[in-house]
Amino acid sequence: MEKILNTKNIFLDEKLVDQKSVFEFIANAALKDKVISDSEALINGFNSRESEGSTGFEDGFAIPHARIKEAKEAAIYVVRLANGIEWNSMDGKPTKVIIALIVPDGKNDEHLAILSDVAVKLMDSNFKKVLNTATDAKKVLEAFSAKKQVSKTKANKEGLNILAITSCVTGIAHTYMAEEKLLNEVPKMGHNIRVETHGSKGVGNAFSQKEIENADLVIFAVDINIDNSRFAGKKFYQVKVAKAIKDPQGLVTEAIENGKELSGNSKVSFNSNSKAGKDSVMQHILAGISYMIPVIVMGGIAIAFSLGVAKAIWGPESNTMGQVPLKFADVANGTIIQLIGGQWYVPESLDTSMINLLNINEYAMVENGFIYALNNDLTKGAQLLSEIKSQWGPLRTLEMIGSGAFTLMIPILAGFIGNSIAGRAAIAPAMVGAFIGNDAGNFAAYGNMLPVQTPTGFIGAIVAGLLVGYTVRWINTWNVPRSLAPAMPIFFIPLVVGLGISLLFIYVIGTPIGYVMGKFGEAIESAYTGKGNVGVFLGLGLGVLLGAMASFDMGGPINKIAFVTSSALITQDITQPMGALAAAIPVAPLGMGLSTIFFKKFFTPDERGMGISAIIMGTIGISEGAIPFAIRDPKRAIASNVVGGMVAGGIAGALMVNNFAAHGGPIVAILGAVPYGWETVYFFIAVACGTTVTVLMYGSWMLADAGKPGSVKENHVNYLAKIATNKKDNISEINSSILKLKGEMSALRKEEKLTNKDNSSKLNDLKIKIEKLNSEIVNEKNLYKEAKLVAKTSYKEASKQEKEFIKSQRSGIKEFVANSKENYKKELEKLNSNDFRGNKLAMIENKQNKNLAKENYLNSINNDQVKRREKYVQMYNSKLV
Known part of the structure; x- marks a missing residue:
């Protein structure tokens, strides 16, 4: 740490107004220190990382980081701001302390190790206090350099043996912050704990088979799906990683009370005992899209570039081999080669590879061994062949790569939607189903419908991903014998579910959709050709x-x-x-x-x-x-x-x-x-x-x-969204509980069949619990309807009065806006009159002052509107349930 951070890299109480100005400040400082060779490259590196997810943490801290080739050495820059700024932090609070990490490209381990070390330090309240209150850079440096005192905790023979896995989306900060919290707090409860981290550095502190066998409780504090099949038969509990950071002892207490024995199969879906573990259809679709987007970009750019360059070189009708596709016309005699359903029908004596090379789109004529384009000149095929470019040329190859990416795009979308729902066992069947659905030639024709030409595309991929995902999730609830559990994800699920979804596309989904869509296409074609x-x-x-x-x-x-x-x-x-x-x-x-x-x-x-x-x-x-x-x-x-x-x-x-x-x-x-x-x-x-x-x-x-900022409508919209989300979350949690109870009922019935044991009393108790939960769902819906009705009534009354009041205030609002605008113009004129040529730091500060002036101008107008409407917002809120 000492090698990459010193007092000249620490800046206290800087007057920066937004994330952009912070990045510019750090980039200029790093360029001045010769840490980097290009300030723009570092700014782009920071922004690229932020686009993947905010680096803003809790309590006013952020850890932006960039790994760029323009970095000559690793460095940390600490910037404490005079005023907090928006950073999209996890707790929604302004960010005041920025710890920026710069690492040369290629030094992945160093980058991750440093970043993880900094993230863990943020778990220390004394460390954060020093960074918030230090009056000089030396105290900040001492806080970073301080070595952590590691105390070995003796095993408690009376406590539980707990295994925990931590993992966040990026696998960098929260993964190790959760590990730190669990290791520090759980031993205080009298329990033994081991933590296995699944981060960007890979699996850390992996559990041995003996540790798994001796475990009394397994906790998953994760934001991504991780296979839990090795813990089959163990008491299991799963939450989001944030729970382990914020309340590790409360998490362990919940896990002890609510943990359930894990069934004997591969299961990676979230446990819904906690609200943190709930998911949604939208979440799964977006997960699939996140994997699909890079493929779309790659394929799209490759195809567009290859076609565009080819047409620029050889003409607008050419393809990437430099050919002009042949066209069709009426022919009095000769053999007709026709493309039907994707297959060429040609004489046996003709070399079909010649047809493929010619890229014939519709029809052609064969006479005396030559292929003729059916145009007015009946040009001989031999002459056409002399103009054909190599099908292995760079543009053709690039187009092939792009087409390959687009072919994979749809199956990838489906596969990773399924993976998000039920884990890796769902990937194969979902991908196969979507692949079948994306080729209209696979659809069976029946009734009066001819073979169709329109595939199901990304809509079919979403259908395949969701159907397969939820089917596999349901299969994962089966209580299969432990000896058969390993075969479920690698044999039973791919075979049965994969065949099922494929047959569904071939015989049920594909043909009707393609037939209807084909009729639309024929209507469009006749509109142009008939007129x-x-x-x-x-x-x-x-x-x-x-x-x-x-x-x-x-x-x-x-x-x-x-x-x-x-x-x-x-x-x-x-x-x-x-x-x-x-x-x-x-x-x-x-x-x-x-x-x-x-x-x-x-x-x-x-x-x-x-x-x-x-x-x-x-x-x-x-x-x-x-x-x-x-x-x-x-x-x-x-x-x-x-x-x-x-x-x-x-x-x-x-x-x-x-x-x-x-x-x-x-x-x-x-x-x-x-x-x-x-x-x-x-x-x-x-x-x-x-x-x-x-x-x-x-x-x-x-x-x-x-709605406008601070208006009754804005509050009304936010309130409706809040109660809708609460209803959805509560019902989802209740449904998860019902599903578990039904699983328990299924297990009891199987036990009765195998052992002739009378479980009627237990089954009846479970039935009563399910009925009670169903009534709770009805109650949740009724409460939502009631709250929504009250909110609408309150909104109607408050917004009407608000509208009348704002109307009466128009002249005052216009005057206030005009005065604010005038003051802003005067401030800008004053700042523009300064001459800072040759003084780069002064230019940067002047630019920041301009941004601050603009922000103050906009905030003043916004605050005025909020203040004028405040009375009516309070009126609206006072009548809510």
Whole structure:
């Protein structure tokens, strides 16, 4: 520690106003000390880490950290602020002490060891007190350098032998903070404890088989799923890691009272005895999306770049092998080669590899051993072959890699949704089911339905992940013989559940969806091919329809219908549908991404990070970037995306924008697939208008729903969300208890069959408990309805009076805002008049003062509004249940 922290790295009572200014301050100090070679790289490193999750902890402390190649050596910088700032900390309080860690790229162990050591020090109240009150840097340095006194606790023969596993999402700080707390506090209760950590450094202090055999109680304090099958038969209790940090002795008491014997199979789902252990469908879907997003980005960029460059080099109709796809026309005679259901039908004497190399899309004619393109010239295949580029060229290879990533995208989404629900046993069957559902050629045709062409896409992946996940979770409740338990996750579950979900897609889910979607595609195609040249009004209408379809499910079945139909029409020289579709495709990801920038208060740091990814994907025509936002907030996000897509598609359709490439987004216009000239201008106007509509609609909707700061509506919305969450959590907890009781009943019935033992009394007691719990669910729903009704009545009365009062205060509000604005302008003029050229630190301080002036200006307006409305908020709150 002494090597990387000294007094010159410690800054006390600095006047910094936000996270950005803190990062800039530290980066400039590190650059001055020659710890790093590039200050921007360090700032980006800090921001990148924050996008993964806030580094703000409790009690006003934050530990930002960055591992960058521009770092010459490891270093710690300590910055204590004069005033606390917002850091999205875990307890919601302002952050005042920042302990920043800088580590050269590649020194992973050093990075994790230092960070974990600092996190553990934050468990020491004396350490935190020194950092909060020290008057000079030497005292802070002494606090960091102080060695921890390790006292060995003798084993207590009368106490319980407790094993605990700790793990947080990042596996760095809370993992080891929980370990420290448990090791310090549990021995005071007279019990013996061993803690196994599952962090970024791997498994620490792993339990031996003998320790597991001798354990009286096993505690999981974890935020991620960890296989607990090795503890089968042991008394088991699971909570979130925060519980172990905040109240370790209370956790042990709860575990002793409420722990249950773990069934003899692999089970990794959360124990719901504690509210910390509850989960939700949304949580599982978002977990799957977090694994899918890197695959989307990789595949999307690879495909868009390879296609874009190929079209820029060889023309808008070419592919990544430099070929122009053959088109079809009527033929009087000759052999017709036709593509049906994904299979080529050709004469036996013909070399089919030649057809694949030619990339024939629809039809071709064979005569005297030559393949002919069915166009007016009937060009000989031999001449075509001389122009074909290698299928192993760099652009073709890049496209293959991107296509491979997109093929994996859907199964990965399903697999990790299942994994979030029921652990690794659910991954294989969920991935297989989603893979089957993502290929329409796998669906069985029955009735009057022909083979379908539309896969179930990401909607099918969500269905597969949820069905498999909850099925496997249910299977994990079975009381199987211990000798069969190891075979369950590796044989029974993959085989039975995997076959079940696959058959469901093949015979039940796939064909009806594909058939209905196919009919939509045929309707769109006939609208263009049956009318000849599409007029402005028809183009507008069809563009609006295509735009809505592109934006509704963002890469799902409806989006794919529009895309496949428009792509097929390109082969008939009808390129306007793809022009309208290409303008609408990027609207959803661009709109959602920009919303996280312009309305950032409604989004978490993780969601703002996803917003940047969505913007990148939107630029290259990958609509899947908007999926996380549509799932997070379906009503507002999907509606805003669809309206924006309709605007973009309608404008492009009405202005007859053509697109010769089967792709979308600004990249197709940049690379010339949309003809350069006015059509390119129209295309970008359409995209800009559609995106603007989406951002404004979504942002305005969120603002309207949230209410103005300090208003009755804001309090009403927050209260309704609070009671809805409480109802959901309470019912979920009750349902978990019911499920456990039913499991106990099932075990008792099996015991009766095997041993002829009479368990009727116990079964009756369990039945009474279940009935009581069911009545509690009804009571929870009634209490929620009552509270909601009272809140609505109170809101109606208070908001009406608030509205009348604010209306009467308009002139005063305008005057206050005008005066505040004038004072802000004067402050800026004063700060701008200073000349700090050549003095970099003074320039930084001046910039910080400008930010502070702006913050004070905005806060003054906000505080004035809150103060004026305070009376009516109190009126609303006074009548709540």
